[in-house]
Amino acid sequence: MKATKQKRAVVIPCSGIGKALGSVSREATYEVVENLRKGVTDTTCLALIVSGDEETLQLVKNNRCIAVDGCPLQCAAKNVKLAGGDLAASFRVVDTLRENRHLKPKSVTFLDHDGQELANLLAEQVAEKVDELLRK
Amino acid sequence: MVDLPEKKVGVISCSGEGCVEGTISRVATRLVLEKVRPEETVTICLPLFLAGGGEERAFAKYYPTITVDGCDKLCAKVGTERYSGKPAGSIVVTDLTKSPGCFRVRSPRKLDSKSLALAEKVAERIALEVDEVLEHRR
Amino acid sequence: MTEYLQTVFDKFELRVRRGYHYSEDGFWASVENARVKVGVTDYLQRTSGDVAFVDLVRRGSTVERQAEFGVLETAKTTVSLLSPISGTIEEVNGRLVEKPELVNSDPYGEGWLVTLVPRNLEDDLKALMGADGYFELMLNKLETDHRKLESK
Numbered sequence: 001m002k003a004t005k006q007k008r009a010v011v012i013p014c015s016g017i018g019k020a021l022g023s024v025s026r027e028a029t030y031e032v033v034e035n036l037r038k039g040v041t042d043t044t045c046l047a048l049i050v051s052g053d054e055e056t057l058q059l060v061k062n063n064r065c066i067a068v069d070g071c072p073l074q075c076a077a078k079n080v081k082l083a084g085g086d087l088a089a090s091f092r093v094v095d096t097l098r099e100n101r102h103l104k105p106k107s108v109t110f111l112d113h114d115g116q117e118l119a120n121l122l123a124e125q126v127a128e129k130v131d132e133l134l135r136k
Numbered sequence: 137m138v139d140l141p142e143k144k145v146g147v148i149s150c151s152g153e154g155c156v157e158g159t160i161s162r163v164a165t166r167l168v169l170e171k172v173r174p175e176e177t178v179t180i181c182l183p184l185f186l187a188g189g190g191e192e193r194a195f196a197k198y199y200p201t202i203t204v205d206g207c208d209k210l211c212a213k214v215g216t217e218r219y220s221g222k223p224a225g226s227i228v229v230t231d232l233t234k235s236p237g238c239f240r241v242r243s244p245r246k247l248d249s250k251s252l253a254l255a256e257k258v259a260e261r262i263a264l265e266v267d268e269v270l271e272h273r274r
Numbered sequence: 275m276t277e278y279l280q281t282v283f284d285k286f287e288l289r290v291r292r293g294y295h296y297s298e299d300g301f302w303a304s305v306e307n308a309r310v311k312v313g314v315t316d317y318l319q320r321t322s323g324d325v326a327f328v329d330l331v332r333r334g335s336t337v338e339r340q341a342e343f344g345v346l347e348t349a350k351t352t353v354s355l356l357s358p359i360s361g362t363i364e365e366v367n368g369r370l371v372e373k374p375e376l377v378n379s380d381p382y383g384e385g386w387l388v389t390l391v392p393r394n395l396e397d398d399l400k401a402l403m404g405a406d407g408y409f410e411l412m413l414n415k416l417e418t419d420h421r422k423l424e425s426k
Contacts, residue, residue: 072378097326
């Protein structure tokens with residue numbers, strides 16, 4: 001019997017709690033999953049992947065995954081790969097920041113205007129990647 | 137010889153994207169760090185801690201920790217026990233939302249006024265735990 | 275003797291490399307074969323945040339001590355890079371164009387910024403501190419200026 005075609009992309013943010021870029025990664029992910037590509041994307045907690053939650057591991061192994069990391073440490077990308085997930089694409093908030101030099105997100109707990117704008121821009125990039133992955 | 141700071145507590149929170157309680161955990165922890173107990177607390181980034189982040193693990197090894205979990209998967213508590221030791225305190229947000237008078241909220245992304253109020257309550261709970269831990273360390 | 279003096283503030287380890295010379299602004303100078311290599315201290319990179327851009331003056335430019343030789347842009351702020359030494363820029367760390375995060379991950383090593391041919395080395399070094407002096411300064415700054423190193 002043929003394997004079921006993968007029809008969802010799982011977007012996994014790092015959600016780093018110590019930096020604004022972690023908050024941006026989280027917000028960008030929600031924007032993709034709840035709005036831009038609702039219905040064809042899912043998200044899950046990075047902590048569940050790292051701690052080896054069986055249900056979560058099956059999710060990342062059976063679907064194309066997109067990691068959205070705040071900073072160059074790339075906790076999401078590295079740990080999805082380590083867990084044996086199908087890491088199809090990887091984004092870093094700092095790269096979107098480099099493309100939009102005028103934005104300076106400062107606030108961590110609640111995103112300020114620059115942080116929200118950065119999240120929206122990144123979400124668009126992730127959404128395009130979702131389309132590309134689901135076409136394959 | 138590395139100097140170790142005194143009277144600090146590490147707060148290890150989940151940020152679980154799957155449920156609003158994860159957002160509440162995150163916001164509550166940030167409120168404690170920024171406003172409620174800024175001098176006494178340090179946040180430990182959970183995924184970095186679980187994955188072996190040096191600074192995270194080193195801090196949790198020598199200093200007391202309080203875990204804040206959104207749900208009964210207890211990622212923060214279980215992870216801390218595995219890599220550092222039993223946390224000095226542990227809070228589970230879903231335990232609080234089931235309490236009479238607390239609200240069940242829906243959107244995991246943005247907190248409305250009720251869920252913000254809940255986050256503040258959780259922050260107060262964390263602060264009490266912090267005070268208790270530091271009191272025992274005197 | 276260890277290569278670094280180090281302390282821990284909150285959960286962050288902060289290091290000062292022995293054998294280097296330091297300005298109060300948080301820049302180091304390392305003398306190697308009549309050339310001076312310059313970079314930022316661990317304390318400066320930590321308080322500035324994740325580096326997104328490093329813009330440096332061109333090779334051949336002359337800089338005065340404490341004059342700007344570039345800027346460092348992080349996620350949250352822009353930092354003027356002030357030369358601890360006067361001289362002519364001989365080399366610029368080209369790796370920082372693609373990998374500015376080297377300034378954060380290895381500020382005393384691969385995250386170096388420029389090398390200079392010094393013009394007034396003996397006098398300029400007298401104006402700088404050794405590792406012990408900068409370490410003391412850093413500890414004072416941590417106590418008075420920074421209640422927290424984590425972002426707010």
